[in-house]
Amino acid sequence: xxxxxxxxxxxxxxxxxxxxxxxxxxxxxxxxxxxxxxxxxxxxxxxxxxxxxxxxxxxxxxxxxxxxxxxxxxxxxxxxxxxxxxxxxxxxxxxxxxxxxxxxxxxxxxxxxxxxxxxxxxxxxxxxxxxxxxxxxxxxxxxxxxxxxxxxxxxxxxxxxxxxxxxxxxxxxxxxxxxxxxxxxxxxxxxxxxxxxxxxxxxxxxxxxxxxxxxx
Numbered sequence: 001x002x003x004x005x006x007x008x009x010x011x012x013x014x015x016x017x018x019x020x021x022x023x024x025x026x027x028x029x030x031x032x033x034x035x036x037x038x039x040x041x042x043x044x045x046x047x048x049x050x051x052x053x054x055x056x057x058x059x060x061x062x063x064x065x066x067x068x069x070x071x072x073x074x075x076x077x078x079x080x081x082x083x084x085x086x087x088x089x090x091x092x093x094x095x096x097x098x099x100x101x102x103x104x105x106x107x108x109x110x111x112x113x114x115x116x117x118x119x120x121x122x123x124x125x126x127x128x129x130x131x132x133x134x135x136x137x138x139x140x141x142x143x144x145x146x147x148x149x150x151x152x153x154x155x156x157x158x159x160x161x162x163x164x165x166x167x168x169x170x171x172x173x174x175x176x177x178x179x180x181x182x183x184x185x186x187x188x189x190x191x192x193x194x195x196x197x198x199x200x201x202x203x204x205x206x207x208x209x210x211x212x213x214x215x216x
Contacts, residue, residue: 095205103191104205108178112188114215115170116195117207123159123166123196163193 091099095110103109129152136148167189175183200207209215 093204093206095208100205108174108181108183108188109191111174111177111215112170112192113195113203113205113207114209115173116166116192117200117203118209118211118213118215119166120211121166121196122155122162123193124199125155126159126197127199129155163189163196166196167192 088099097105104113132148133152136145136152139145139148167185170192171183171185171188174188195203
């Protein structure tokens with residue numbers, strides 16, 4: 001049995017190994033010659049593509065600094081977050097539903113806010129009244145405490161009566177304007193009460209109507 005000889009002096013050892021087949025033997029169909037070297041592992045191939053790996057951090061501070069990124073990147077990220085917060089507050093103040101809290105979303109709640117904002121209510125004095133009560137408790141004079149407490153109690157009774165009447169009025173108008181919506185009286189009444197107790201300048205979203213305007 002005779003073996004093939006080298007084709008030329010330039011033939012590599014890899015080609016000689018692949019070509020060294022016997023004359024009498026037949027090559028199977030679909031046979032792929034060997035590459036002459038082992039197939040590299042996936043981790044080794046990925047390592048060549050990504051380049052050299054940075055050395056591990058020597059100290060805990062260095063590891064934390066790498067995790068946070070460079071100083072410039074942190075400043076840029078902080079500025080972007082600040083701009084996003086400012087934009088979110090601006091859209092929320094304008095009444096954009098995409099930026100409002102779930103309790104403030106929807107045309108029904110917007111209509112309730114307009115009804116509350118179109119009137120001046122004694123409930124708007126709720127927060128100043130709470131401050132007056134706190135200050136009166138610190139006073140040394142019993143007479144001051146007595147009269148301050150009495151006035152606050154009368155104001156609270158009037159506010160509660162106004163809140164009940166105001167809630168019924170708003171609920172009636174909401175059901176008339178949105179007959180197909182499921183409107184719960186307790187939810188609308190509480191929402192209008194909370195809105196009315198806030199100072200007008202601190203209300204979010206900001207009022208779209210002025211006191212005395214007609215809300216259809």
